[in-house]
Amino acid sequence: MADVVQGRSPRTGDPVGDPLPASTPADLDRAVAAARAAAPAWGALTGPERADVLDAIADALDAARAELVAVADAETALGEARLTGEVGRTSGQLRMFAGLLRDGAHVDAVLSPADPAIGRPDVRRMLHPIGVVAVFSASNFPFAFSVAGGDTASAWAAGCPVVVKAHEAHPATSAAVARVVRTALLGAGVSEDVLGLVAGRAAGGPLVAHPGIAAVGFTGSLAGGRALYDLATRRPDPIPFFGELGSVNPVVVLPGAADERADEIARGYVGSLTLGTGQFCTNPGLLFVPEHAKLLDGITEHARAATGGAMLSERIRDTYAHETAGRADREIARGTAADDAWAVAPVVWHATLAEFTANAAELTGETFGPAGLVVTYTDEDALVDALAAVPGSLTGSVHATEADHPLAARVAATLRPRVGRLVHNGWPTGVAVCWAMHHGGPWPATTAPAHTSVGGTALRRWLVPTAYQDWPDALLPAELRDANPLGVPRVVQP
Incomplete structure (x- = not known):
């Protein structure tokens, strides 16, 4: 791997910002191991508890907006107005997911009570975090589809730690956002390893192939995304790969x-x-x-x-x-x-x-x-x-x-x-961040048309179901207990 990833100004072509050290295989192992160690405690938080952490991260990003915009503009030339709005979109996504977590419907709790007359056992089902998620930053959104962007925010909301691969076009921006986020995590009493960061083009394949990674979120080119998608499905333990690859709209x-x-x-x-x-x-x-x-x-x-x-x-x-x-x-x-x-x-x-x-x-x-x-x-x-x-x-x-x-x-x-x-009677550019948005589509737009990378249901990519059959009430997750202490919406079969 190269020694550093250096940002360059699109205005001049000259180097700008501090370079980001390219991750070695040992760096990658450490980042994934740390994220896995943070997973149990992060996933065990209730929805409202995780929501408070997401709000804290959003507040920290907003507070650092001027600093972050200056770094990103030097690396991307996207302009202060566009980038200021994008920081707001990024913090807004985090707050949107916080609202979903407080509502509780994201766990998709379903109860089928026992019915001895037909021999049906008591079965209760809900969604749980899939594990550590790898996220690939996008070139065109240094905030909203990057270190703390929609893929990361939705994975955090689902209870999954994230290891982000920084994009080569904005390494200094990625490092700056990571510093803000990790400080906010510590301030909220959560392990900073809920977010890991790796860098360098050569780190992409090994990140997808790493046995500690449970799923991948990718936004990028069709060729690059297809290569990583194939790698994810050819692993000894194939994992879900949610890629946004190309679209003619x-x-x-x-x-x-x-x-x-x-x-x-x-x-x-x-x-x-x-x-x-x-x-x-x-x-x-x-x-x-x-x-x-x-x-x-x-x-x-x-x-x-x-x-x-x-x-x-x-x-x-x-x-x-x-x-x-x-x-x-x-x-x-x-x-x-x-x-x-x-x-x-x-x-x-x-x-x-x-x-x-x-x-x-x-x-x-x-x-x-x-x-x-x-x-x-x-x-x-x-x-x-x-x-x-x-x-x-x-x-x-x-x-x-x-x-x-x-x-x-x-x-x-x-x-x-x-x-x-x-x-x-409108134009496709501009994607509203709201609960009902679906930002996905059939191949080659994405690798998983049933899912979205923007909107409230984006966190479903990082959740997997478990059905509990005839378990004692005291041993069930709080969302499935008879008393429903968290007050989550539930579907109960008659």
Whole structure:
């Protein structure tokens, strides 16, 4: 493994921040062993007790916001406003899970009382922590999908310690967040080893393969995620791998919406496409629009006027440049790149529906960055048929008027099995952190479409059921005892 992981400024390409020592195999063993040692006490806390700890971590992150934002901006060039909001989203996720823990429904308690008449024993079921979770930080969210981000917060809420692999694009930010969190854990009377941190690209595979790891949360590239997913399933003891890998997020504009809101849709599309320099997993990579001169001209005009900022790493910038060059023959609009060292220009490509259908495998690949394909259609039946070629995505969006509703229903019915979230008259970028959110989807969007990495049910990834048959009340978990001392919601079979 390399000696250190050094952050670099996307604005200049120069080293910034303190380097983070790359983890050796011995470092990895120590981090996992410490997390396993912390697991029994952490998992034994009641939901309200863990909730208090999550609130303490959230308060600590908010208190350190200015320091954390300064470090992250130097490493990511995402800007003070975006990063300040992201710290708030991160602390907000922790508080959301604290609320779920106090409600108690997350344990999914179910009671089937004994029924001698049919020979049924007394069976009581609930969910328990799976064990130590490995979390891979994402490049594009140095706070919200990183050391104390959604995967980590949900695992903590489930009662699982976490070992995080820091992302190479923001090592100093990762170390700073870890220091804040570990101090908050100690202040709350909890072992600081509820959070472990390892670093270095070479640490990823060994972390997934480590026998002390019980499950993995990953956000990143399709190639990298697939390699780690395969490693997790090939272990002597295969473990769950919850990966968010790639998504083209189709958006379908129907004729009535194009007639009524052409300029608004054109502006909204380019704004969504270029938001954060297109470095979002919910970026609208595929846009289906009717043959509508005003709408297509508007998209072209707004795209040419757009300026792309810096990508998060030199490698991401180089990949974007290679992939956009490969589709130069389809390019209809190119914006400009800012002056930053790793800045890129937004790009829009075009294909007819017939061309899309004939070349779907090529044209449905994700490009990470501010680039998207506009597909024009004239035949509504052919549009619905073509949507069946769209790969699994996190989102599917439909722009429609009331007059479009019959076609919108058909489009939604085709998209629904292919996406995790359906958006009406909106854009996919921006994921609300709330109990009902589902941020997942069929392969290749994720490796586990039944689960989400954002929202209240995200903690179910890290819980496993146990059924207790004919156990004495005094030996049952508090959530399953007759008196229900914690007052958790329960389902009782008649």
